Amino acid sequence: MLPNFAYSRPRKLTDAVAHLADAKNGRVHAGGTDLIGCLRDGIFKADTLVSISGLTDLHGIEETGDGGLRIGALATITQVADHPLVKERYAGLAQGASEVASPQLRNQGTIGGNLCQKPRCWYYRGEFHCLRKGGGACFAAEGDNTFHCLFGSDDVCHITHPSDTAPNLAALNATVHITGPEGKRTVAADAFHMPPSVDVQAETVLRPGEIVTAVTLPPPPKGLRSSYRKVRARRSWDFALAGVALALQFDGDTVRNGRVFLSGAAPVPWRSQPVEKAIIGKKLDDATIKKAAKASVEGAMPLAKNGYKIGLFQGAVAEELTKIAAG
Amino acid sequence: MTTEKDIYYTKDIPVPETPPPGEEPAPWKRTRIIGKRVPRVDGYERVSGTAVYPSDVILPNMIHGAILRCPHPHAMVKKVDISKAEKMPGVRAVITGDSPEADLMWPYSGEVRTKLFDPHCRFEGETVAAVAADTPYQAWDAVRAIKVSYDVKKHLVDETEALTSEVSIHEGGNKVGVQTHHRGDVEKGFAAADAVVAASYRSACEIHTPIELHGCVANWDGGALTLWESTQGVYSVQSGVAEVLGMPLSKVRVIGHYMGGAFGSKLQAGKYTIIAALLARKTARPVKLFLSREETYLAVGNRPPANMTLKAGVKKDGTLTALDFTCTGASGAYPAGGTALVDWLIRDLYACPNVRTECTDVYINAGPARPFRAPGHPQASWALEQMMDALAEKIGMDPVAIRLKNVPDISQGRDRPYTTTGLRECIAKGAEAFGWETARKAAEEHNRNGGPIKRGVGMGSCVWFVGGGGPPSTVVIKLFSDGSVNLNMGASDIGTGTKTVMALVAAEELGVKPEVIQIENADTGTTQYATPSGGSKTVPTEAPTVRNAAIAVKQELLKMAARELDAEVSDLRFDADDILSSKDSSQKVNIKDLSELKKRGVVMGVGYRGPNPENKSVNPFAAQFCEVEVNTHTGEVEILRFLGTNESGRVMDRLTFDCQVLGGITMGIGFGMTEWRALDHGQTGKMLNKNWHDYKLPTALDVPMDMTSVPIEMPDPEANNTGAKGLGEPVTIPTAGAIANAVYHATGIRMTDTPINPITLNRKFAEKEG
Numbered sequence A: 001m002l003p004n005f006a007y008s009r010p011r012k013l014t015d016a017v018a019h020l021a022d023a024k025n026g027r028v029h030a031g032g033t034d035l036i037g038c039l040r041d042g043i044f045k046a047d048t049l050v051s052i053s054g055l056t057d058l059h060g061i062e063e064t065g066d067g068g069l070r071i072g073a074l075a076t077i078t079q080v081a082d083h084p085l086v087k088e089r090y091a092g093l094a095q096g097a098s099e100v101a102s103p104q105l106r107n108q109g110t111i112g113g114n115l116c117q118k119p120r121c122w123y124y125r126g127e128f129h130c131l132r133k134g135g136g137a138c139f140a141a142e143g144d145n146t147f148h149c150l151f152g153s154d155d156v157c158h159i160t161h162p163s164d165t166a167p168n169l170a171a172l173n174a175t176v177h178i179t180g181p182e183g184k185r186t187v188a189a190d191a192f193h194m195p196p197s198v199d200v201q202a203e204t205v206l207r208p209g210e211i212v213t214a215v216t217l218p219p220p221p222k223g224l225r226s227s228y229r230k231v232r233a234r235r236s237w238d239f240a241l242a243g244v245a246l247a248l249q250f251d252g253d254t255v256r257n258g259r260v261f262l263s264g265a266a267p268v269p270w271r272s273q274p275v276e277k278a279i280i281g282k283k284l285d286d287a288t289i290k291k292a293a294k295a296s297v298e299g300a301m302p303l304a305k306n307g308y309k310i311g312l313f314q315g316a317v318a319e320e321l322t323k324i325a326a327g
Numbered sequence B: 001m002t003t004e005k006d007i008y009y010t011k012d013i014p015v016p017e018t019p020p021p022g023e024e025p026a027p028w029k030r031t032r033i034i035g036k037r038v039p040r041v042d043g044y045e046r047v048s049g050t051a052v053y054p055s056d057v058i059l060p061n062m063i064h065g066a067i068l069r070c071p072h073p074h075a076m077v078k079k080v081d082i083s084k085a086e087k088m089p090g091v092r093a094v095i096t097g098d099s100p101e102a103d104l105m106w107p108y109s110g111e112v113r114t115k116l117f118d119p120h121c122r123f124e125g126e127t128v129a130a131v132a133a134d135t136p137y138q139a140w141d142a143v144r145a146i147k148v149s150y151d152v153k154k155h156l157v158d159e160t161e162a163l164t165s166e167v168s169i170h171e172g173g174n175k176v177g178v179q180t181h182h183r184g185d186v187e188k189g190f191a192a193a194d195a196v197v198a199a200s201y202r203s204a205c206e207i208h209t210p211i212e213l214h215g216c217v218a219n220w221d222g223g224a225l226t227l228w229e230s231t232q233g234v235y236s237v238q239s240g241v242a243e244v245l246g247m248p249l250s251k252v253r254v255i256g257h258y259m260g261g262a263f264g265s266k267l268q269a270g271k272y273t274i275i276a277a278l279l280a281r282k283t284a285r286p287v288k289l290f291l292s293r294e295e296t297y298l299a300v301g302n303r304p305p306a307n308m309t310l311k312a313g314v315k316k317d318g319t320l321t322a323l324d325f326t327c328t329g330a331s332g333a334y335p336a337g338g339t340a341l342v343d344w345l346i347r348d349l350y351a352c353p354n355v356r357t358e359c360t361d362v363y364i365n366a367g368p369a370r371p372f373r374a375p376g377h378p379q380a381s382w383a384l385e386q387m388m389d390a391l392a393e394k395i396g397m398d399p400v401a402i403r404l405k406n407v408p409d410i411s412q413g414r415d416r417p418y419t420t421t422g423l424r425e426c427i428a429k430g431a432e433a434f435g436w437e438t439a440r441k442a443a444e445e446h447n448r449n450g451g452p453i454k455r456g457v458g459m460g461s462c463v464w465f466v467g468g469g470g471p472p473s474t475v476v477i478k479l480f481s482d483g484s485v486n487l488n489m490g491a492s493d494i495g496t497g498t499k500t501v502m503a504l505v506a507a508e509e510l511g512v513k514p515e516v517i518q519i520e521n522a523d524t525g526t527t528q529y530a531t532p533s534g535g536s537k538t539v540p541t542e543a544p545t546v547r548n549a550a551i552a553v554k555q556e557l558l559k560m561a562a563r564e565l566d567a568e569v570s571d572l573r574f575d576a577d578d579i580l581s582s583k584d585s586s587q588k589v590n591i592k593d594l595s596e597l598k599k600r601g602v603v604m605g606v607g608y609r610g611p612n613p614e615n616k617s618v619n620p621f622a623a624q625f626c627e628v629e630v631n632t633h634t635g636e637v638e639i640l641r642f643l644g645t646n647e648s649g650r651v652m653d654r655l656t657f658d659c660q661v662l663g664g665i666t667m668g669i670g671f672g673m674t675e676w677r678a679l680d681h682g683q684t685g686k687m688l689n690k691n692w693h694d695y696k697l698p699t700a701l702d703v704p705m706d707m708t709s710v711p712i713e714m715p716d717p718e719a720n721n722t723g724a725k726g727l728g729e730p731v732t733i734p735t736a737g738a739i740a741n742a743v744y745h746a747t748g749i750r751m752t753d754t755p756i757n758p759i760t761l762n763r764k765f766a767e768k769e770g
């Protein structure tokens, strides 16, 4: 059922990195909720699994010296959703985390794994040797693309990025901390995911041997309100058909600054600058909200079966802006 | 399609009867325990995990089987190379179409038989080869190492293209058959109507995916085969296996005490049963073979898609004048009832003199259909209930009122009376309990405020095609000298609480506590013949049989008491577990004190199921009411509450009754809102959502907290001597149509196609905006 692989559970980050870097097809094993399914279904090869659960430094959620927050890569989705500081200061992230999958999966899945999870395109997860698996064509382009993207496919691959935490981290200006064979580096959360035009077989910018160790959030700027709204085909245990992550700085009723990311929209968490443009410097009155909702689908390239998302995004964005305006 | 012969029933056979004909026991006047809320007799075992289901069975030296299935919807197997697989570690047997022991014919239906491993694979998931190995993982690895060369053929997966497609799945084209029904004169009916509405509807294919996977453990002992199978009917599996393997029935023992659910897909033996038996014989080991979840999605059956048109005429006062219905459904790759019973509601539910139906069943390259909880009915209900609302609106009538206006006096589909009908009560009392009028008005009031959240209230009602049960069935009851009871019956308890209900019947009749009753069931080696548990027939079939067996025990006890008390049997009567004389109240003996019973150790009674009433139709009825909220920004629908009324004769156990109602509504929500089979139409034809994530079953959050079951209790004295009719299927028939009507009430949008979800609603919103 599963491929044959070597398995290790090192205690030191450097060992974990070394094991990974030495392997031909090394994979990090965090909570395993996504990894094991992929291996069972033969989605990718793996000859070495490196469990990171023994790396104690990767656990925990704590306030940083500058008043921000550090979330270890091994923090579970439940821990993120329930943490008092996350709920108080970064409500959008707490909401995003609480909308992930199901309680069991949130208890087992980690934030690091959530950022690095594989896409859910049913061709990719099925017995279809598509572009993303090294094949010659995208089956979704002409096939059943009900669940596929409106933006950013670059006419290459039409997945939507499955994570509900990533758009919120991106909106909240988070930073992803990475350790690899060449040492440490950081990447902005909004640059962590890989557009298909750059590399259709990768979902993240991680290089071989690299491990996500933590994400950090800057101290919440003044007037920050954040929120996440997710719409799915059934009410639980389902990925986003459309989602919107808002991180807006209010000055009274006026949006001074802000970032808006869409989920269920594109192969990466999709920054919607048209929406940002429509609301920054404005009061969120009905006319502004209407304009912003329209702007959310500016430049959308619907496929044969996902045109419903045009109306859906507008509705979700309008609803969420109305809600956030009310405080 | 609407003939009464199917695997649940054997009509018109002479059956032995207990008590003899003419001496039917009177209906219970007052009951002590029947109708109470009694928890499952095996609830502890099921919940604690001590119940051994077939998939839990482990035998000494047991090995594991796995099946290689065709990955293409339509292909010819050219060559199967097992040389690598055979040499893999742990592998003990590989069988293919070339293996002499697998040269058997598989009955896909009465008419169509194919080789067990037929080179012509007409659907994705057809069996090609099988492996037995020491561990399931080795078996799966070996399956993957088998190299098959296929000649991939053009496929056809869209049933609406079947009759024009160049692909011919069977010789003679893609039409399985057409069935029609006419009564009255439809054209005249439309001419007499004040309003006529016509519409098209589609319900998507729904797939069987019960919690316990399909499969068995097979073990040979010399020439005798024992199977522990997850099944609805052990005797049905026995006869299927005996037929295919050419064995005497006596040499095939099938055991299925516990089983983890099924809704029609486990009524018969599967190919997997035969394959497990062959692998076990070849390896001389017990073989466990359970399908993977993916395989069940491809191969164990479905509720076929239904493409329907319905035209209806109505007079101003709400009287129906004509119904004209067509349906194209898909059997799949083999004849499997692609339109089975899909016109029954049109023919039977509402009074209408002029009816025409035409149902066309076609082949497609996809897994064969199977009976699925109330075959055909939820599909037709989806169309008919929406049509009734559309007619009501057209003539300015209330949806409840138009249905009440058209409650028929007799079963029109069979042209004979129902024994009893509670349709009117289901609708009227349900509307009252739900607060129909207030809720409708409140929703309309709410919607006038102009906000994005719209509220709606809808309903639907139904009859179920059968539900009276019938012969044959035999039950044996043994009463031991301490008054405890052993109940022996062949029927499976598929999760509905059959064992519990039968314990109540025996306890009621024998005057003992249910706790002293031990039930042996679902074992062809040790329990009596029964037909599979399906068709909402298990209670009305088995309960009277159990009662008859209990009566036979009582007759024996009375004879013993007469000897002991030196009295006439005719003067003695039971009072709970005492026997007393009606003439002399001092003459009294408790059954445990009967000296003859003490000496003999046991009294045995045999009960048989007698025939059903002649020239009458026994049917259960139901109605459902719901309230929804639709978010017109996002297309999200929240069901706020559901209420179901059911007339199924007598309520046997109020707890199992309510469980059926709430479960049926839940399943109906899946049919109406979350489930659909996605085939890669236009490309590979393969199924895209063959897992529990992409194929969406309703979750706890999709089902309202507020669900109510309101029994309409009308014990049916003619149906059988317990007065109970079937319940398991009517509970799921009107759900989806009621939701669609509520969504219409909320939004003014007719959701003519299942499922109703944010995807399909947003498509409709877009259409509406133009």
Ligand SMILES: Cc1cc2nc3c(=O)[nH]c(=O)nc-3n(C[C@H](O)[C@H](O)[C@H](O)COP(=O)(O)OP(=O)(O)OC[C@H]3O[C@@H](n4cnc5c(N)ncnc54)[C@H](O)[C@@H]3O)c2cc1C
Pocket: A027, A028, A029, A030, A031, A032, A033, A034, A035, A036, A037, A052, A073, A077, A099, A100, A101, A102, A105, A108, A109, A110, A111, A112, A113, A114, A115, A116, A117, A118, A162, A163, A164, A165, A206, A210, A211, A212, A213, A237, A238, A239, A240, B693
């Ligand atoms: C049925 C189902 C429904 C789901 N629904 C949702 C949903 O609605 N929304 C949502 O956001 N998610 C959803 N998920 C995804 C789920 O949230 C992820 O599976 C989970 O967060 C992954 O965490 P994990 O620790 O189990 O990762 P693993 O399964 O261990 O790993 C996932 C991937 O990330 C890599 N990886 C893990 N940790 C690291 C690290 N620290 N550094 C580098 N690489 C790493 C692994 O190599 C692997 O490729 C769903 C999953 C399932 C199975």
Ligand code: SF4
Pocket: A119, A121, A122, A123, A124, A130, A131, A132, A133, A137, A138, A139, A140, A141, A156, A157, A158, A159
């Ligand atoms: S959308 Fe991407 S993952 Fe899906 S089939 Fe196309 S290339 Fe493969």
